[in-house]
Amino acid sequence: MAKLPDSAKKQLFVLIDGHALIYRAFHAFQDLTTPDGTPISAVYGFCRILLTVIQELQPEYILVALDHQKPTFRHSEYLGYKANREEMPAELPPQIEKIKEIITAFNIPQFVLPGYEADDIIGTLSRQLEMRPLGTEPELMTMIVTGDRDAFQLVTDRTHVWMPGRSKPVRTMDTEYDPDGVKKKMGVRPDQIVDLKALMGDASDNIPGVPGIGEKTAVKLLTEFGTVEKLYQTIKDENLMIGSDKHPILRGSLLKKLAEGHEEALLSQRLAKIDRESPVTLELDQCRLAAYRKEEVLKMFEELGFKSLVHQLPADEFELEVQGALF
Missing domain, CATH: 1.10.150.20 (5' to 3' exonuclease, C-terminal subdomain)
Known part of the structure; x- marks a missing residue:
């Protein structure tokens, strides 16, 4: 469970950096395919992280931010920005679309903004959450789930970063970073x-x-x-x-x-620098983690061969038919 000060009063809002986790999963499980040979490494890895987040962090609110395919304002300023990266592997775009389908089936909002990166969306939304006056109900703590150290600049006492562990080349554990953790890891404060x-x-x-x-x-x-x-x-x-x-x-x-x-x-x-004033607005109630379309998720998991993940699905109290009145 996340380290929440006065956790009895505070609820957790998880902001997931979708593309950072998709790429991490893609490289971590590169040889994973369905029985017919369809690559599913990114889909499997992302789903595993998502279910771990729901199970371990137990957020009250959650959303996924994704990169837009169009160039960003950074590309306009510096043509060399990310120019050293290889083109997206041909097998990855179909997996990203499948991941979006799964996120939709979980009733988790997806935020995409032309001209901006997922980092900018997360930076803006985490700032909006921090600008809520102390004492405003519900009191919230923000957790950014990512594999990208760029997010360390967003860490404060009210916003932490949670990095999923790696299985290779060296196995690492899931790690939560508060301001002291960033300083210990990087040698400088989050604001530096x-x-x-x-x-x-x-x-x-x-x-x-x-x-x-x-x-x-x-x-x-x-x-x-x-x-x-x-x-x-x-x-x-x-x-x-x-x-x-x-x-x-x-x-x-x-x-x-x-x-x-x-x-x-x-x-x-x-x-x-992450843009914390990008044109996106947070609607708290739309991000509440509650019901999801379990039968639809089960069907997709079975088609993909994700037998090991089925037992990690949230319990029945989250199902749409049980809590449909919430929507």
């Missing part, structure tokens, strides 16, 4: 994650960062200066020029890299 990527870049998204600045150096700089803005303001205020050695840290090759990579740092900062 964007600046960490601004300095060191992010190879997975082809975010350049400052050439020559790695993770250890980026963490050291943020520990000393706090933000990218304060770092470059120090360089400006102290009139530190390339070749200067008057500053104990900002000197030599490091100063040269920072000076020459200033524009890359600012660009990377913009690319790494």
